[in-house]
Amino acid sequence: MDILYLLIPMSVVLAFGVLAVFAWALRAGQFETLEREGERILDDEDDGCTDPVGGRVDGDQGVD
Numbered sequence: 001m002d003i004l005y006l007l008i009p010m011s012v013v014l015a016f017g018v019l020a021v022f023a024w025a026l027r028a029g030q031f032e033t034l035e036r037e038g039e040r041i042l043d044d045e046d047d048g049c050t051d052p053v054g055g056r057v058d059g060d061q062g063v064d
Contacts, residue, residue: 025031
């Protein structure tokens with residue numbers, strides 16, 4: 001029964017912490033573009049990770 005004196009305040013502090021992180025995420029705009037992020041993977045545009053000659057520019061040159 002004495003453990004409740006420890007667990008109840010710890011759970012209240014944890015709940016306030018989760019609420020504070022959620023409020024920060026709302027204020028920072030983390031939930032503003034949810035529908036756009038789901039459609040971003042469907043975009044078929046090339047984002048420029050290859051050289052115009054055809055070689056890769058991200059450091060993966062292959063085995064010589």
